[in-house]
Amino acid sequence: MLRTTFFVSLLAVLVAGVPQPFTIHESINGAPEGFVHAGTPSPTTEVSLRISLVQNNIIGLQEKLIEISTPSSATYGQWMSTPEIVEYTKPTPKTDAAVKDWLAANGLTAASTSVAGDWLTIKTTVGQANALFNTDFQQFAHPETGKTFIRTLAYSIPTSLSGAVEVVHPTVTFPNPFGGAPSVHGISKTNSTSLEARGLGKRAIPASCANTITPTCIQAIYGVPATEATSGTANLGVSGFINQFAQVDDLEAFLEQFRPDIPSSTTFAVQTLDGGSDPQGPQDAGIEANLDIQYTVGIATGVPVTFISVGENNQDGNLDGFLDLVNFILNEDAAVRPQVLTTSYGQNENTVSPAQANSLCNAFSTLGAAGVSILFASGDGGVSGSQAQQCSKFVPTFPSGCPFMTSVGATQGISPETAADFSSGGFSNYFARPSYQSDAVEHYLDTPGLPNSRKFNSSGRGFPDVAAQGVNVQIVSGGETGGVDGTSCASPIFASIISLINDRLIAAGKPVLGFLNPFLYSNGASALNDVTSGGNPGCNTQGFPATVGWDPVTGLGTPNFAKLLTAVGL
Numbered sequence: 331m332l333r334t335t336f337f338v339s340l341l342a343v344l345v346a347g348v349p350q351p352f353t354i355h356e357s358i359n360g361a362p363e364g365f366v367h368a369g370t371p372s373p374t375t376e377v378s379l380r381i382s383l384v385q386n387n388i389i390g391l392q393e394k395l396i397e398i399s400t401p402s403s404a405t406y407g408q409w410m411s412t413p414e415i416v417e418y419t420k421p422t423p424k425t426d427a428a429v430k431d432w433l434a435a436n437g438l439t440a441a442s443t444s445v446a447g448d449w450l451t452i453k454t455t456v457g458q459a460n461a462l463f464n465t466d467f468q469q470f471a472h473p474e475t476g477k478t479f480i481r482t483l484a485y486s487i488p489t490s491l492s493g494a495v496e497v498v499h500p501t502v503t504f505p506n507p508f509g510g511a512p513s514v515h516g517i518s519k520t521n522s523t524s525l526e527a528r529g530l531g532k533r534a535i536p537a538s539c540a541n542t543i544t545p546t547c548i549q550a551i552y553g554v555p556a557t558e559a560t561s562g563t564a565n566l567g568v569s570g571f572i573n574q575f576a577q578v579d580d581l582e583a584f585l586e587q588f589r590p591d592i593p594s595s596t597t598f599a600v601q602t603l604d605g606g607s608d609p610q611g612p613q614d615a616g617i618e619a620n621l622d623i624q625y626t627v628g629i630a631t632g633v634p635v636t637f638i639s640v641g642e643n644n645q646d647g648n649l650d651g652f653l654d655l656v657n658f659i660l661n662e663d664a665a666v667r668p669q670v671l672t673t674s675y676g677q678n679e680n681t682v683s684p685a686q687a688n689s690l691c692n693a694f695s696t697l698g699a700a701g702v703s704i705l706f707a708s709g710d711g712g713v714s715g716s717q718a719q720q721c722s723k724f725v726p727t728f729p730s731g732c733p734f735m736t737s738v739g740a741t742q743g744i745s746p747e748t749a750a751d752f753s754s755g756g757f758s759n760y761f762a763r764p765s766y767q768s769d770a771v772e773h774y775l776d777t778p779g780l781p782n783s784r785k786f787n788s789s790g791r792g793f794p795d796v797a798a799q800g801v802n803v804q805i806v807s808g809g810e811t812g813g814v815d816g817t818s819c820a821s822p823i824f825a826s827i828i829s830l831i832n833d834r835l836i837a838a839g840k841p842v843l844g845f846l847n848p849f850l851y852s853n854g855a856s857a858l859n860d861v862t863s864g865g866n867p868g869c870n871t872q873g874f875p876a877t878v879g880w881d882p883v884t885g886l887g888t889p890n891f892a893k894l895l896t897a898v899g900l
């Protein structure tokens with residue numbers, strides 16, 4: 331034992347002593363707005379870092395994903411098994427060995443944190459991390475929230491590993507100090523008693539739906555059936571982050587009030603990772619989590635819903651949480667894995683490094699290849715980002731810029747249904763426009779009266795893809811009934827409708843919808859209600875106008891259940 335230890339530490343000194351050529355891997359000009367330098371951490375401070383290895387053929391996987399998700403393709407709907415996906419995402423043996431040997435030479439053992447072994451975690455100290463990555467980790471504070479984080483403005487990797495390492499995290503990507511910005515504008519206490527007891531199944535939209543949204547309104551506006559799912563195997567997952575907990579009692583009160591036609595005991599399953607939990611009690615009621623659960627259980631009638639609570643045992647709240655969630659789901663048996671996943675957390679794209687954004691986007695593409703529909707709320711700051719803020723150029727949100735997920739914006743009103751002015755949308759600065767949306771986006775860019783083209787990057791991936799109601803949506807939280815606003819409302823509503831379509835597909839012996847976008851931009855487009863009024867102001871502009879066809883406020887539009895059934899061939 332002693333000898334081994336001695337040998338390892340001697341080798342470490344030797345390696346550290348040999349001047350090694352380094353190449354700068356990622357750098358930023360300064361800490362993002364809102365953060366200030368707050369001193370140098372002690373070299374003995376423990377840190378845990380994730381290293382993403384270059385995958386052997388992620389482009390090949392993404393080409394295959396586009397093929398199997400395009401309705402006109404002969405292989406449409408042939409979702410891949412996890413072992414098939416891993417063949418594309420695992421690093422080559424050479425890459426794997428190069429990185430692990432380098433870590434071992436420095437006395438470090440890497441733990442794999444992903445199915446394919448493409449993400450490694452190392453536990454080290456600030457002092458050793460500074461040497462390993464030729465960097466200078468510092469403390470940064472975010473005075474508004476009182477949080478501090480250890481980050482750096484640049485890091486390097488040994489030049490010999492340039493083709494092997496994709497990203498090291500957390501380094502130059504700063505966290506969202508608000509913890510993932512639940513896209514909820516705030517619960518306003520209203521007396522919704524008068525909204526009760528409307529007849530279900532009627533096609534006429536209750537007049538109250540013009541101002542106040544309930545499950546009955548969603549059913550009436552989008553033609554969503556109130557009858558139970560029948561396939562027995564359709565399912566739906568709801569992500570929970572930042573200690574937002576979904577409450578069983580609030581759901582029961584919600585169903586009693588807004589879905590009196592189904593048992594109020596209808597509930598949800600809970601899965602946890604990264605030390606997540608779902609404690610019960612009014613003090614633990616999370617508005618975001620309650621909204622997400624109530625507008626899945628309450629809309630996707632009879633579809634089992636699972637609340638997946640991601641805890642804080644990761645380095646970086648929702649970013650590491652997203653990655654852990656993808657791997658958690660990919661690792662699940664296909665029979666129990668959620669076919670649809672809705673998430674209402676995100677952050678501004680410019681706070682995530684391009685390499686980090688790309689790694690997470692690649693992870694989403696693996697889940698898409700497995701046949702999971704991934705939906706995210708687009709954000710609530712109009713063109714100014716995930717929350718309203720000062721800006722000179724438009725601020726796209728993450729992960730909405732990733733082409734391998736479905737971004738959901740928000741609308742309001744019924745005659746006509748109009749863009750909600752907070753609905754984030756625009757164009758990614760990191761991800762190029764994917765071919766599935768070329769025609770739709772080019773059509774939009776020819777529209778007269780768009781904002782000054784210097785404010786946005788028209789070659790980027792345009793988002794959102796679709797939309798749903800998001801203003802004054804009635805929920806129960808902590809025993810109180812009230813209305814909330816946000817694209818957070820829209821994502822669970824749209825996801826629920828997709829899970830009900832999946833239910834009908836499964837019952838007909840067909841594959842589930844999986845990665846949605848190539849379908850939405852082709853056969854699906856005419857099954858969506860085009861929203862052509864309103865816009866998303868921000869950055870001292872009127873933002874983008876909603877127009878005929880796709881627009882970066884409401885995407886292709888809101889769902890029409892009957893037309894969606896036709897579009898999927900039912």
Ligand SMILES: *[C@@H]1O[C@H](CO)[C@@H](O)[C@H](O)[C@H]1NC(C)=O
Nearest residue numbers: 519520521522523524525526
């Ligand atoms: C809510 O409305 C009902 C029916 O109109 C009324 O009886 C009740 O007093 C109202 N409650 C509050 C808190 O305003």
Ligand SMILES: *[C@@H]1O[C@H](CO)[C@@H](O)[C@H](O)[C@H]1NC(C)=O
Nearest residue numbers: 759760761762763787789790
């Ligand atoms: C614009 O987007 C493209 C990706 O489509 C990217 O390569 C380019 O760097 C972006 N430009 C700016 C100024 O961000």
